[in-house]
Amino acid sequence: MVANGNKKRKITHTSSDDESQAPITSKRAQKDFFKHASNWNLEQDYESRPRKGKKNEKENTKLPIKSQDGRLELLKGLDPDDDAASIESDTEWLEGRDGVVESEGEEAVGEKKAAEVPEAQRILEAQEELAKAAMALNENPEENNANLKTLAKISQSKIPTIRMLALMTQMTVYKDIIPGYRIRPQSEDTPKEKLSKEVRNTRQFEQSLIAGYQAYIKELAHCARSETTPVRGGQSLSNVAVTCACTLITSVPHFNFRSDILRILVGKLSRRKIDKDAAKIIQALETLFRDDEEGRPSLEAVSLITKMMKAKEFAVHESVLNLFLSLRLLSEFSGKASQDTVEQQRAPKTKKKREFRTKRERKTMKEQKLLEKDMSLADALVSHEERERMQSETLKLVFATYFRILKQRSPHLMGAVLEGLAKYSHLINQDFFGDLLEALKDLIRHSDEDAEQGPAGEEAAEKEEDEDSVRNLTREALLCTVTAYALLAGQDAHNSRNDLHLDLSFFTTHLFRSLLSLSVQPDLENTRLSASSAISKINVQTTTVLLLRSLTGILLPNYNIRQVPPLRLAAFTKQLMTTALQLPEKSSQAILALLNDVAHTHGKKINSLWNTEERKGNGQYNALSDSVEGSNPFATTVWEGELLRNHFSPKVREGVKMLEKGMSG
Numbered sequence: 001m002v003a004n005g006n007k008k009r010k011i012t013h014t015s016s017d018d019e020s021q022a023p024i025t026s027k028r029a030q031k032d033f034f035k036h037a038s039n040w041n042l043e044q045d046y047e048s049r050p051r052k053g054k055k056n057e058k059e060n061t062k063l064p065i066k067s068q069d070g071r072l073e074l075l076k077g078l079d080p081d082d083d084a085a086s087i088e089s090d091t092e093w094l095e096g097r098d099g100v101v102e103s104e105g106e107e108a109v110g111e112k113k114a115a116e117v118p119e120a121q122r123i124l125e126a127q128e129e130l131a132k133a134a135m136a137l138n139e140n141p142e143e144n145n146a147n148l149k150t151l152a153k154i155s156q157s158k159i160p161t162i163r164m165l166a167l168m169t170q171m172t173v174y175k176d177i178i179p180g181y182r183i184r185p186q187s188e189d190t191p192k193e194k195l196s197k198e199v200r201n202t203r204q205f206e207q208s209l210i211a212g213y214q215a216y217i218k219e220l221a222h223c224a225r226s227e228t229t230p231v232r233g234g235q236s237l238s239n240v241a242v243t244c245a246c247t248l249i250t251s252v253p254h255f256n257f258r259s260d261i262l263r264i265l266v267g268k269l270s271r272r273k274i275d276k277d278a279a280k281i282i283q284a285l286e287t288l289f290r291d292d293e294e295g296r297p298s299l300e301a302v303s304l305i306t307k308m309m310k311a312k313e314f315a316v317h318e319s320v321l322n323l324f325l326s327l328r329l330l331s332e333f334s335g336k337a338s339q340d341t342v343e344q345q346r347a348p349k350t351k352k353k354r355e356f357r358t359k360r361e362r363k364t365m366k367e368q369k370l371l372e373k374d375m376s377l378a379d380a381l382v383s384h385e386e387r388e389r390m391q392s393e394t395l396k397l398v399f400a401t402y403f404r405i406l407k408q409r410s411p412h413l414m415g416a417v418l419e420g421l422a423k424y425s426h427l428i429n430q431d432f433f434g435d436l437l438e439a440l441k442d443l444i445r446h447s448d449e450d451a452e453q454g455p456a457g458e459e460a461a462e463k464e465e466d467e468d469s470v471r472n473l474t475r476e477a478l479l480c481t482v483t484a485y486a487l488l489a490g491q492d493a494h495n496s497r498n499d500l501h502l503d504l505s506f507f508t509t510h511l512f513r514s515l516l517s518l519s520v521q522p523d524l525e526n527t528r529l530s531a532s533s534a535i536s537k538i539n540v541q542t543t544t545v546l547l548l549r550s551l552t553g554i555l556l557p558n559y560n561i562r563q564v565p566p567l568r569l570a571a572f573t574k575q576l577m578t579t580a581l582q583l584p585e586k587s588s589q590a591i592l593a594l595l596n597d598v599a600h601t602h603g604k605k606i607n608s609l610w611n612t613e614e615r616k617g618n619g620q621y622n623a624l625s626d627s628v629e630g631s632n633p634f635a636t637t638v639w640e641g642e643l644l645r646n647h648f649s650p651k652v653r654e655g656v657k658m659l660e661k662g663m664s665g
Contacts, residue, residue: 174216213255253288518543578640
């Protein structure tokens with residue numbers, strides 16, 4: 001210990017002498033430099049002197065050197081004896097080394113500590129941070145807008161649970177702090193505009209809100225596309241992202257980046273099967289369509305849906321197509337449309353008397369109109385004419401999609417298309433009506449051809465379709481008939497029938513010929529159950545309901561009951577009484593109830609079927625005739641009533657008695 005002490009004192013004395021001589025040497029060199037500056041080679045002297053100085057400094061320096069950019073550089077391969085010359089104790093050396101290592105590897109240590117913390121504790125800490133940031137934003141969003149970046153940073157965690165919590169928290173915060181107007185881009189403002197402090201702060205908050213919201217929507221799109229494994233609760237990151245997007249599109253549809261949210265939702269619907277996410281999206285879009293008073297969000301959504309279906313060649317689920325039945329234009333739009341044109345019914349404009357205005361008044365009115373236009377855009381309001389224009393564009397897209405599917409004859413979408421056309425019958429243009437009826441006739445013809453092909457054709461069709469959407473040819477034909485008569489009823493045919501020159505005898509004859517085969521089908525009263533039955537109530541009626549709807553359109557039309565010929569009434573009445581013998585109990589009751597309505601409306605035209613003395617009949621009755629008139633119904637009697645009097649169901653027996661009572665009266 002003594003020897004070490006002497007050595008330390010000797011080395012310290014030597015180093016102090018060197019330090020004392022260093023300033024003298026530098027002063028002499030400086031004087032020589034100024035004295036002999038004109039004779040010296042300055043460039044060579046400048047190049048050589050610092051090089052020697054740096055070398056000496058490197059050799060003599062024992063501590064880390066801090067560079068100009070703030071980094072610490074350590075020397076390697078130091079002599080331990082030299083270290084002892086400049087450091088008085090081992091404790092000082094250790095303290096210096098700890099500071100250097102800590103500053104150099106701060107991130108590595110932080111990551112190591114974070115890895116050592118249990119995941120449950122990290123989730124709890126993240127929940128506390130999210131709660132603090134969300135509360136601050138809800139209290140005063142303009143002053144605490146920096147917390148939006150805090151929430152976004154937490155959502156970048158590698159733990160799925162923390163990311164899910166962050167996404168849900170951001171969704172709730174944005175839903176609460178988003179204003180009731182659409183924010184314009186900053187570039188639209190003039191640079192020379194003088195703003196007050198409050199307005200400037202508000203605009204800065206709006207721009208930060210826009211930036212954070214845009215980044216959040218991009219994160220939702222990324223998470224929705226990712227296929228991650230479910231965590232606790234059975235929810236995955238993709239499920240949470242879809243839930244957040246559905247909530248935003250229904251709560252703040254007026255705000256910016258609406259199209260990006262719709263792309264997220266529509267992209268999830270481009271599949272043949274419906275999962276939980278798709279069911280949420282369908283409910284959200286139905287809510288958007290029903291609550292849309294503006295018309296622009298519905299137009300954007302319908303445009304994206306039609307483009308997606310066209311790109312997928314209509315290989316989508318029918319519940320996606322049934323979304324069109326939730327549009328507000330079904331009850332609000334007053335024009336007539338087709339797949340190409342729209343005819344709107346508007347009142348004639350009256351000319352206003354021109355008023356004299358000065359140049360200043362005209363300028364003031366022009367500025368006022370521009371100001372009102374900006375205010376209407378900010379308030380997300382549209383005029384009545386603008387809303388009608390957007391609704392007409394939406395209707396054209398809907399009809400174009402329906403007509404493409406009819407031409408393509410996609411079996412799994414036929415029911416949804418025909419139901420949709422029946423709903424939109426009052427909005428179809430007369431020029432488009434004839435082409436539509438021809439498409440329906442072609443569909444019935446092809447269904448008959450496929451039925452005649454037998455099992456081979458059915459197996460080929462089943463290979464193309466899923467188990468949930470097996471083709472039902474009888475159902476397609478009934479839907480075509482229902483749609484055709486619904487379209488005619490929606491055209492105000494009692495006023496324009498002479499102009500339309502339409503012939504629906506094809507549908508009437510086809511239904512008459514298929515009544516007997518329909519009566520022996522075992523699944524008449526079975527509801528069409530599918531994956532979409534819990535989502536939508538469209539196209540799930542039983543075959544009996546479709547049959548009754550078709551017969552009501554033929555025998556009891558609402559446009560002009562006088563135009564129903566007696567031969568048609570008598571032929572269908574006789575055929576329906578025959579089928580009532582084969583139908584199940586409930587279907588038989590429904591048929592008898594329909595015949596009671598026919599007897600009440602057209603009793604005089606068909607009364608002779610029960611009273612043979614009041615008519616003249618020649619020939620023979622043919623129930624299998626190819627035409628309604630060719631069956632010769634007045635050559636026979638309704639003897640089926642005597643058998644139905646002995647039916648096992650009391651309601652059927654009561655229905656027959658009421659029918660005969662109505663005919664006798």
